[in-house]
Amino acid sequence: MNFKNIEATALNSDFKKISILSCKLPATFSAEECAEIDGNNLSLTVEGDFNSDGIIEIWRIGVAKSKQGQYYKVLFATSKDGKLLHSLSTKYDRPGFSAFLVRGDALSWVMCMECGHLADVVWSGETFMLDWGEDYG
Numbered sequence: 001m002n003f004k005n006i007e008a009t010a011l012n013s014d015f016k017k018i019s020i021l022s023c024k025l026p027a028t029f030s031a032e033e034c035a036e037i038d039g040n041n042l043s044l045t046v047e048g049d050f051n052s053d054g055i056i057e058i059w060r061i062g063v064a065k066s067k068q069g070q071y072y073k074v075l076f077a078t079s080k081d082g083k084l085l086h087s088l089s090t091k092y093d094r095p096g097f098s099a100f101l102v103r104g105d106a107l108s109w110v111m112c113m114e115c116g117h118l119a120d121v122v123w124s125g126e127t128f129m130l131d132w133g134e135d136y137g
Contacts, residue, residue: 008064011076011087018064018074021097042099042110050077050107051123057085059107059121063095073098075109075121077128086128088121 008015021044023034028044037044046059057077064072071094076087088109101108101118109130111117119130 006076006078006082006084010084011064011074012066012072012089014066014068015064015072015074016067018062019095021061021063021099036113037099040113042101042113044099046100046102046107048102048105048107050105050121051128055085056080059100061098061100061109064089065095071095073109073111075100088128088130090119090130 008018011018019028021028023029023037023044027034029037044061047056048059049056050059051057056079058080059075059077062074062076064074066072071092072089073092073096074087074089075098077085079085097112099110099113101110107121108118109121111119119132122129122131
């Protein structure tokens with residue numbers, strides 16, 4: 001599967017397919033689930049210049065499956081014209097929910113609705129990295 005001409009293998013050469021999580025059609029979640037996501041100040045898509053380079057990135061959340069059958073939670077950023085800019089992923093036992101939490105200029109990747117397990121998406125000066133820190137919940 002691709003997303004606006006971005007193949008899953010562009011995110012990771014081992015990825016076989018990727019599903020993008022969305023509340024917009026075709027929606028991954030029900031209207032009630034989307035209202036809960038929004039009610040918790042979480043988002044499945046975020047726009048911002050999180051590396052301060054003057055280019056607005058459009059960040060999306062997905063679930064990927066590798067050629068060996070391993071699941072990954074994935075986030076990636078494109079430019080407004082759809083060019084892939086950045087991607088990050090983490091292995092998981094099964095596909096599942098994740099979302100963005102924006103606090104000021106900070107972008108965090110939340111792994112579940114109420115568990116407090118999250119990673120800050122941090123610009124190192126050259127690339128984005130995940131800073132898992134300590135769970136807050």
